Amino acid sequence: MKATPLSNCERRFLLRAIEERKRLDGRQCYDYRNVRISFGVDYGCCIVELGKTRVLAQVSCELVPPKPNRPTEGILFFNLELSPMAAPGFEPGRQTELLVKVNRLIERCLRNSKCIDTESLCVVAGEKVWQIRLDLHLLNHDGNIIDAASIAGIVALCHFRRPDVSVQGEEVTVYTPEERDPVPLSIHHMPICVSFAFFQQGTYLLVDPSEREERVMDGVLVIAMNKHQEICTIQSSGGIMLVKDQVLRCSKITAVKVAEMTELIQKALDNDQKARKEGGKFGFAESIPNQKITAFKRESAAVDTNNVDKQAEEIITKADPPSEVFTQPILHTPGTAQIGEGIENSWGDLEESEKEEAGEEEDESEAAAFEGQKMETEETSTVEETSTKKETKDETIVLSDSEEEDVVILTPQEPPKRTRTQTSLKQENTSKKTFNKRRRKKKAAY
């Protein structure tokens, strides 16, 4: 199938957004998407999700004769496939440039860095060695295949266990997993690729580009590094010209990202190890959650609570000091005492626009005649409100389920300050009255 073309307006918008340092999903320029690592039941099988990009990795091994020029070394074989389910543009059996590029990068990252000790894979020199095969399948393409694939590859290799082997003279015994526990591969370090996408001839760079961002980028720089800050592979493609300090800056960012990623991988591996040892359930059935269409679920966004303390302090210092506390009751008349003053009416924040208030005034004056209390007319002030959003908020809350024809929202207004003490008592009266009024209206409607 043909891939969906990128329209001009998307391209223009993305470039404008990048110039304003904004990304589609709200990330910062150097932020990675959420990484989720889940393991299968078999050793050496894992799925890595980098945002929506998913890669499945599976490691397997076989005893084979070694290469003639390397009789004491094991053989490593890497293969990445772009499954047609990943993107509509991928077709099976058609070798694209992208496929070749990603395959070469993974090979260089994992083979040339000598992260796996191939000498330890030798069983009988010159006759039998282990061939370790890593298969990577791209299940969903949402950008940055290389990073996801490199993480999946190294995690699968760390997770893998090969059968134990013993050599006695000429005899070679390969133990089944039941006879002897399988043995992990000997891995020196974990190289991880970090991709940088460049825009506007190297002016802007983004880490971990998503699929849309990849479509409009000028070029990409991939740096593979391990947590000891050793660069294993570095590749720049797309024909962009980079200055020396840009590359150095990228390598510094890579060091930070790789450290975080390695920690995450280690944690994931430890968790899986623990689950298996304690006899708990493990495998994809447990780790990949059921995603039902009918379930409302959204990934929660991480909240930055770094400045919370500072913000809290600021708010406290800027706020009005608390009012004095009255401990002595004020005796009005025998039998009526008052302790302290009521707080100011805060219901004034929920006022509606003029129209509603005009309507309220009419109704309230009716009510005044009905109730026989003149205090209410004082309260209907002509305070103008400009927040139409709050009006909508109130309306949606009240009107959405209402079956009444004329629903009038009555809220007490902000009273003048001099009558504060009296108003506090008034407030309670009006609130009761509004409640009764609504009840009466409802009864009238039926």
Next chain:
Amino acid sequence: AGGVYWVDSQQKRYVPVKGDHVIGIVTAKAGDVFKLDVGGSEQASLSYLAFEGATKRNRPNVQVGDLIYGQFLVANKDMEPEMVCIDSSGRSTGMGIIGQDGFLFKVSLGLIRKLLAPKCEIIQELSQLYPFELVLGMNGRIWVKAKTVQQTLIIVNILEACEYMTAEQRKQALAKLSGN
């Protein structure tokens, strides 16, 4: 009564249907006809005369990569679909080339139908937030344009998330945004 039922299903892949209004991306200009990608299995064709006020001399200014809002004249599984940007009386009724700015993104077909329902709450609530222009294509594509990039991105993210949010969550999110 009636005996006609509409069975709604959740899907992302669009199948062209006659009369549907969709957003297409121009992929090629072949003489008198434009080829558009509408997300179906075949590309749709659109004649340059199918615009309002277009004549042989007065051709519409359409480039490869532009967005077009039109409806299907012919759409069946045996032929490539045909689109037009005018209705039967020759008026454009809002169809035609969509402007240069703004952003295009894809959602599921179910969400589009929900948004196109009369008196859709989501669109009403969003319009209280910022002014924006919105074009909904039945093929799952939405085009949004607001005053600034930030506002456009906010609207895009809310619409994408509306798929999974309950009405309560959506109101909370919008209240938070309008408070900022």
